[in-house]
Amino acid sequence: MSYIKKPRVHHPGLTKNRLGLTRRDYEGTMSTLCAGCGHDSITAAIIEAFWELEIEPHRVAKTSGIGCSGKTPTYFLQEAHGFNGVHGRMPSITTGAHAANRDLMCIGVSGDGDSLSIGMGQFAHVVRRNVDMLYIIENNGVYGLTKGQFSASADVGSTAKRGQVNREHPIDSVLLALNLGAGFVARSFSGDKEQLVPILKAGLRHRGFALIDIISPCVTFNDHHGSTKSYQYTRDNYNQLVYADFVPPAHEIQASYEAGDVRTVGLHDGSSIRFRKVPGDYDPTDRDAVYGYIRERQRAGEVATGLLYVEEAGEVGEESDFHGIQGTVEEPLVDYPYEELCPGAERLERLQERFR
Amino acid sequence: MVASMKPTDTTNPDHYHRVVDCQWGCPAHTDIPEYIRLIANGKYSESYLLNRKSNIFPGILGRTCDRPCEPVCRRVRLDGEPVAICRLKRVASDLRDDIRPFLPEIPTEKNGKRIACVGAGCASLTVANDLLPLGYEVTIFEKLAKPGGLMWTNIPEFRLPAKVLWEEIDYILDMGVDLRLNHPIDSLATLLEEDYDAVFIGSGAPKGKELNLPGRWDSKQIHIGIEWLESVRFGHIDRCGDRVLVIGVGNTAMDCCRTAQRLGASDVKVMARKTKPYFKASPWELEDAIEEQVEILENHSPSRFIIEDGKVKGMVFDLVTWHPGENGRLKAEMHDSKVIECDEVILAIGQDTAFPWIERDIGIEFNEWDMPIVDKTTFMTSRKGVFMGGDAAWGPENIIWGVEHGHQAAISIHAYCRGESLTDRPPEGMNLISQKMGLHEWTYSNDYDEAQRAKMRHVDLQERFKRLDIEVEEGFDIEQTLVEVERCLNCDIQTHFEANLCIECDACIDICPLDCLTITHNGPEEDLTRRLTAPLLNHPEEPLFISEDLPQTGRIMVKDEDLCIHCGLCAERCPTAAWDMRKSDLLIPYAGLDAGEMHPGMSIMDLARDATAGAPEPAVAGVG
Numbered sequence: 001m002s003y004i005k006k007p008r009v010h011h012p013g014l015t016k017n018r019l020g021l022t023r024r025d026y027e028g029t030m031s032t033l034c035a036g037c038g039h040d041s042i043t044a045a046i047i048e049a050f051w052e053l054e055i056e057p058h059r060v061a062k063t064s065g066i067g068c069s070g071k072t073p074t075y076f077l078q079e080a081h082g083f084n085g086v087h088g089r090m091p092s093i094t095t096g097a098h099a100a101n102r103d104l105m106c107i108g109v110s111g112d113g114d115s116l117s118i119g120m121g122q123f124a125h126v127v128r129r130n131v132d133m134l135y136i137i138e139n140n141g142v143y144g145l146t147k148g149q150f151s152a153s154a155d156v157g158s159t160a161k162r163g164q165v166n167r168e169h170p171i172d173s174v175l176l177a178l179n180l181g182a183g184f185v186a187r188s189f190s191g192d193k194e195q196l197v198p199i200l201k202a203g204l205r206h207r208g209f210a211l212i213d214i215i216s217p218c219v220t221f222n223d224h225h226g227s228t229k230s231y232q233y234t235r236d237n238y239n240q241l242v243y244a245d246f247v248p249p250a251h252e253i254q255a256s257y258e259a260g261d262v263r264t265v266g267l268h269d270g271s272s273i274r275f276r277k278v279p280g281d282y283d284p285t286d287r288d289a290v291y292g293y294i295r296e297r298q299r300a301g302e303v304a305t306g307l308l309y310v311e312e313a314g315e316v317g318e319e320s321d322f323h324g325i326q327g328t329v330e331e332p333l334v335d336y337p338y339e340e341l342c343p344g345a346e347r348l349e350r351l352q353e354r355f356r
Numbered sequence: 357m358v359a360s361m362k363p364t365d366t367t368n369p370d371h372y373h374r375v376v377d378c379q380w381g382c383p384a385h386t387d388i389p390e391y392i393r394l395i396a397n398g399k400y401s402e403s404y405l406l407n408r409k410s411n412i413f414p415g416i417l418g419r420t421c422d423r424p425c426e427p428v429c430r431r432v433r434l435d436g437e438p439v440a441i442c443r444l445k446r447v448a449s450d451l452r453d454d455i456r457p458f459l460p461e462i463p464t465e466k467n468g469k470r471i472a473c474v475g476a477g478c479a480s481l482t483v484a485n486d487l488l489p490l491g492y493e494v495t496i497f498e499k500l501a502k503p504g505g506l507m508w509t510n511i512p513e514f515r516l517p518a519k520v521l522w523e524e525i526d527y528i529l530d531m532g533v534d535l536r537l538n539h540p541i542d543s544l545a546t547l548l549e550e551d552y553d554a555v556f557i558g559s560g561a562p563k564g565k566e567l568n569l570p571g572r573w574d575s576k577q578i579h580i581g582i583e584w585l586e587s588v589r590f591g592h593i594d595r596c597g598d599r600v601l602v603i604g605v606g607n608t609a610m611d612c613c614r615t616a617q618r619l620g621a622s623d624v625k626v627m628a629r630k631t632k633p634y635f636k637a638s639p640w641e642l643e644d645a646i647e648e649q650v651e652i653l654e655n656h657s658p659s660r661f662i663i664e665d666g667k668v669k670g671m672v673f674d675l676v677t678w679h680p681g682e683n684g685r686l687k688a689e690m691h692d693s694k695v696i697e698c699d700e701v702i703l704a705i706g707q708d709t710a711f712p713w714i715e716r717d718i719g720i721e722f723n724e725w726d727m728p729i730v731d732k733t734t735f736m737t738s739r740k741g742v743f744m745g746g747d748a749a750w751g752p753e754n755i756i757w758g759v760e761h762g763h764q765a766a767i768s769i770h771a772y773c774r775g776e777s778l779t780d781r782p783p784e785g786m787n788l789i790s791q792k793m794g795l796h797e798w799t800y801s802n803d804y805d806e807a808q809r810a811k812m813r814h815v816d817l818q819e820r821f822k823r824l825d826i827e828v829e830e831g832f833d834i835e836q837t838l839v840e841v842e843r844c845l846n847c848d849i850q851t852h853f854e855a856n857l858c859i860e861c862d863a864c865i866d867i868c869p870l871d872c873l874t875i876t877h878n879g880p881e882e883d884l885t886r887r888l889t890a891p892l893l894n895h896p897e898e899p900l901f902i903s904e905d906l907p908q909t910g911r912i913m914v915k916d917e918d919l920c921i922h923c924g925l926c927a928e929r930c931p932t933a934a935w936d937m938r939k940s941d942l943l944i945p946y947a948g949l950d951a952g953e954m955h956p957g958m959s960i961m962d963l964a965r966d967a968t969a970g971a972p973e974p975a976v977a978g979v980g
Contacts, residue, residue, distance in 0.1 A: 003796040003797075004802060004803045004923065004925070005803075006867060006869050006925065007803070007804035007869045007921065007923060008806075008869075009434055009435075009804055009806070009869060009870070009921060010869060010870065010871075011870050011871045011890040011919060012433075012893065012919075013890050013891045013893065014871070014890070034931065035863060035928065035929045035930060035931045036859070036861040036863045036929065036930065036931025036932070037861075037863070037931075038861065040863055040866055040867075040929075041861065041862045041863070041866060043866070044862070044865075044866035190861075190862075191860055191861060191862060193862065217861070219859075219861065219931040223859070223931075231859045231860065231861060231908060232859070232908055235860075235908050235909060
């Protein structure tokens with residue numbers, strides 16, 4: 001948190017992407033979160049990902065609910081569309097936005113409180129509906145904005161800042177999403193941008209629902225010795241299960257890999273994800289196996305991270321996402337002439353007649 | 357295997373000193389950011405006095421300094437224009453109260469040591485300034501009727517008003533200098549026979565270079581620039597011909613051409629052998645001459661004078677172009693020749709030292725160019741007890757170098773008179789003091805101000821030629837000053853890092869507007885510098901900061917100091933105060949004063965420091 005704005009002056013070596021924009025052009029207003037908040041690092045990673053993907057900010061809808069996470073969309077992509085909704089209701093708002101304008105790239109930022117407590121139902125159903133969005137959970141294990149009570153993601157045995165021990169079982173958003181049928185499930189860490197940025201890029205390019213649960217330490221209430229969501233704990237128990245590189249369409253990766261080390265999974269838009277250093281028995285496209293593997297790592301006390309599961313583009317049809325399931329029109333509603341969207345009182349009368 | 361980079365030792369005063377580009381660039385290491393903050397706070401006398409500690413002529417140099425601080429100012433690398441450091445110094449000088457009560461007290465009881473100085477220029481005056489408060493008796497021998505050396509004879513009054521000059525010279529003379537005017541030294545041997553404990557030679561470079569071309573000696577209207585300026589200063593010359601040619605394009609040439617304009621010349625041409633990039637004059641002095649409609653002709657190489665009946669009628673020039681020749685030097689190719697008519701010619705092609713008065717058999721060795729051999733650290737010649745500084749030592753430099761030579765020579769003279777080693781120089785020191793005042797509050801104005809450099813206003817072109825002593829520059833007004841001080845980036849308020857506190861949350865890296873910071877694994881320099889957040893632009897001139905290993909991952913924090921604007925956002929975003937903004941106060945030793953020590957009666961400087969730097973007690977990491 002700061003009282004001066006980040007000065008616009010920048011390094012002369014700052015590069016522009018093909019749109020002529022620098023990374024600085026993807027920033028938002030100054031963060032008012034606590035100094036050292038993991039959420040701010042995630043914001044920086046989001047800025048980097050959008051800049052690298054050369055996405056026009058005005059083609060993006062950013063949404064959030066309530067909590068520290070709810071504030072963060074203000075801090076990136078100043079020129080994007082934004083909606084800060086009611087607690088736990090970010091999925092409905094995003095669904096609405098995406099239903100009306102399927103050309104918008106949707107990114108929803110939520111927290112462990114916003115998604116796993118008050119918004120649990122909304123979360124479950126936005127996964128089921130396979131809304132084409134990137135869903136980020138900034139996961140710090142506490143209700144930061146109400147002074148650090150345990151959230152639904154707090155581990156059994158972890159303590160609050162003043163020493164109380166949590167005895168309730170946690171809800172793991174990654175396992176939950178796998179269960180509910182999500183096609184893209186990842187876990188990452190705000191303190192590891194090298195891992196996070198490629199996953200964000202892949203998540204933005206994935207067609208259908210993509211979840212990234214990001215451990216994001218709360219420096220004020222949950223960065224102490226008894227915490228399992230602290231910087232220190234996460235680093236001590238960090239297990240980067242898979243390394244994922246995002247490869248844009250028609251782009252050959254030059255780096256050489258040891259034979260058998262690389263596994264490529266294609267995305268709908270022609271881009272692909274290259275997994276490397278995958279453990280021999282790990283298949284990131286086998287939902288059941290991934291579920292079991294994560295459970296096993298958890299029992300070993302590890303925080304398993306990486307792009308953990310992604311479905312092959314070929315396996316699921318074009319019709320599997322929200323618009324396909326609903327059978328909606330091809331174009332965004334905004335592209336239809338007004339007369340077609342609102343054909344008048346007489347047509348309404350005829351429609352209603354059918355239900356009488 | 358090449359070794360990883362070593363952690364930076366920030367307790368070495370040089371590391372943070374190098375970050376303060378202006379102070380590092382100034383020969384006298386004047387505490388520029390601090391004096392600018394004092395001006396910002398309206399503390400003009402304090403600012404003047406802080407200046408005077410290192411640079412004993414703030415008023416004079418606020419108008420005439422060659423400004424080695426400005427081209428290196430970090431602001432140049434951000435928006436192309438340095439902070440107007442020099443002219444801000446003048447603001448402090450113009451608006452100060454009477455500072456005499458705060459000059460060092462001179463002991464009535466002397467220490468019994470007598471020092472002779474040859475020449476009453478900036479170097480000798482500095483020696484006197486430093487030694488008189490210690491109880492020395494200082495005699496200055498000056499061949500002219502007034503003290504000041506070239507500050508008096510060679511800088512025209514439209515650039516440096518006499519009042520400013522005399523006031524600052526008098527501060528020193530009034531400390532009790534035994535000044536012998538009209539007293540040229542014709543024999544050093546004779547002087548050495550007198551009862552002096554040490555002799556300092558600050559006789560300058562008083563000999564203008566000659567141009568021995570046909571016709572040179574056939575007319576009285578051909579002058580040597582520095583002699584001509586001296587004659588004008590003493591009133592021996594008060595007018596000149598209508599058409600004047602100035603040969604040479606250094607700063608003396610600029611003073612000559614502008615003086616000629618004021619003595620009645622209507623057509624003044626400056627004749628340059630080469631092209632603009634090779635001009636020796638400072639860019640701002642060239643600008644001022646061009647503003648006064650002086651014509652500067654490039655690629656004119658003088659070939660002979662045209663004299664009729666003892667009167668100059670003109671000069672013949674070879675028209676040349678320059679091409680790269682052997683061993684990298686440019687070679688002239690002549691195309692044509694051209695006559696330029698004129699009534700008077702002023703030669704301003706440089707100046708030399710001259711020591712006909714130093715006998716060659718008294719133990720002072722001279723080198724192959726007939727320059728005395730002077731030790732660059734101790735300023736002593738090969739004869740014990742004879743010291744030398746200013747232009748006399750190594751040829752023409754500028755005033756601020758002369759002042760610094762004087763300070764160093766005074767340290768040596770003091771050590772010599774006490775029988776101490778001259779080569780063991782007193783060490784510099786550094787205080788490092790946190791500038792944190794509250795959660796988001798610093799003692800200094802930390803925001804980046806996008807204002808462009810303030811433009812100096814000049815007296816109207818018609819008006820300024822009416823008299824020789826109308827100062828052209830009007831100085832900054834208060835509004836300009838208040839904007840210009842905000843352009844200073846406070847480079848002395850350092851981003852100080854304590855690795856053991858860092859939790860590697862990346863907050864500092866994300867917020868840094870100039871991408872100065874990187875957390876990465878250590879490695880050899882060549883490899884490490886390729887992994888930085890932003891490419892290095894000014895390495896190795898600007899230092900890299902390398903931290904100790906970070907506790908959680910063993911990686912390191914790297915900071916490229918080159919473009920840091922000292923906005924303090926890294927420290928504000930740091931949850932553990934691993935980053936802090938700390939003022940690095942460079943402590944410089946002077947004769948009889950250890951680093952940071954002050955003469956009795958100078959405590960106003962402590963007051964000034966309190967006013968801007970906050971409470972000085974906590975978090976002092978004293979070094980040296």
